[in-house]
Amino acid sequence: MALVDRGADAPGLRPARRVPRLVAGWLGIGVLLAGSAWGQDDHFPAGPMAQYAFAVPSTGGxxxxxxxxxxxxxxxxxxxxxxxxxxxxxxxxxxxxxxxxxxxxxxxxxxxxxxxxxxxxxxxxxxxxxxxxxxxxxxxxxxxxxxxxxxxxxxx
Amino acid sequence: MTAWWFPPVPRARVAVLRAVIYGFVWLDVLIFTRGAFMHLHAPAEFYRPVLLARLLGLPAPTPALGFALLAVIFLGGAVAAGGRLPRVAGLAVACAYLWWALIAMSYGKVDHDHLALIVALIVLPTVGRAGFRDRTPDPAAGWALRCVQIAVVATYFLAAWAKMRMGGWGWASGEILQWALTRRPTLTGELLLALDVPWLLYLFQWVVLIAEFLSPVALFLRGRALAAVAAFWLGFHLVTYLTLDIHFLPTAICWAAFAPLERLVRTVPAVAPAPVQVRGRAPGR
Known part of the structure; x- marks a missing residue:
């Protein structure tokens, strides 16, 4: 598992370069999750992945x-x-x-x-x-x- | 978890990925989002800018604007793919392409196959200079690749989420594939419908839904297991292309971010693997 065996801290990346990347990464994930939870197509590129996501019932569809x-x-x-x-x-x-x-x-x-x-x-x-x-x-x-x-x- | 965001990846991997991504973007604007180009001639009243375009106050598209964006994408992409001015040229391409994509999505239909490509264009410039032979392990390169990987996986995982949010649990046992096959007739698709094998369509739907939910696993796999997962998804895109004429190439191409791309460089020059010192900054900037 990459999570475990990458081990030590990130070598050679000073906090000034590391922290903004970490914040941007988590923020990006947060925006995508929020877009999927509450977003609409209007929120592109962070809206829900709604293509083919609707149901077509076998009867009555x-x-x-x-x-x-x-x-x-x-x-x-x-x-x-x-x-x-x-x-x-x-x-x-x-x-x-x-x-x-x-x-x-x-x-x-x-x-x-x-x-x-x-x-x-x-x-x-x-x-x-x-x-x-x-x-x-x-x-x-x-x-x-x-x-x-x-x-x-x-x-x- | 911090270490997970910053795997020390050889900078050459970013160099090759840049060539792949900027090269693909050329194709993309010429072939796959050429709809955006057609839009420049579409009736103006059909332009319904999405939120981000409104927030940025982007002007309504005109042919001149379209050509300008294309020029930036082409020139900037050529410069950045070659490893020159990676930050400035890369950032210019990212902005121009995002604008291009916002135009493409502002006529009543939003596609979802461009997320990973857009993320790649945004993060690639952050790595800075990266030579094709530069094997220096760089956690900043690792972060950029990680971001693209997350975006690829998110495209699938969030698609499953959207299916549950909009279609509900009945989605996979519904008729979405028949719906798609009927509306986008291909030779394979018509054959599938003619064979009248509804169980096969249901099976495909269940496999897609489960695979989409499981897709984040790819972030924690390596070696053959990872290659198998990538092969599964590339195969999936091939099948949807053949049956539904839906290619999803902008996402498929970003699977490259999972591969040890720097190996492509070593095999090309037929010189002895002497430890050639490549130009670049001194280590430990």
């Missing part, structure tokens, strides 16, 4: 998959690229702001603006629509699928 559809100039619809290169945002980020978008669909105007800026040669967006595919689980198996529209915006 839901798998929600968000995507964005856009109506082009010619009236056809396409799926907006949410890898980051499409409108500068990824799916998880849209999901993180979904309730805000549903309350204030005007924000979707930004999608059309970003599309123009990132892909000036591509057809423009006329309508932007946020969709969510919902798969309901029973006994760990998908039993029901549905799709809902969370927000629609006619681009100005």
């Amino acid at each position: 839901e798998i929600r998959d968000t995507y964005v559809l856009a109506e082009l100039d010619d009236g056809s619809w396409e799926r907006v690229d949410l890898s980051g290169g499409g409108v500068g945002l990824r799916r998880a980020e849209i999901e993180g702001q979904l309730s805000r978008l549903a309350q204030d669909p005007r924000l979707l105007q930004g999608f059309a603006v970003a599309r123009e800026r990132l892909h000036p040669a591509a057809p423009r967006y006329r309508t932007v629509r946020i969709m969510v595919d919902i798969t309901r689980l029973h006994d760990g198996r998908p039993v029901h699928r549905s799709t809902v529209v969370r927000a629609t915006w006619r681009v100005r």
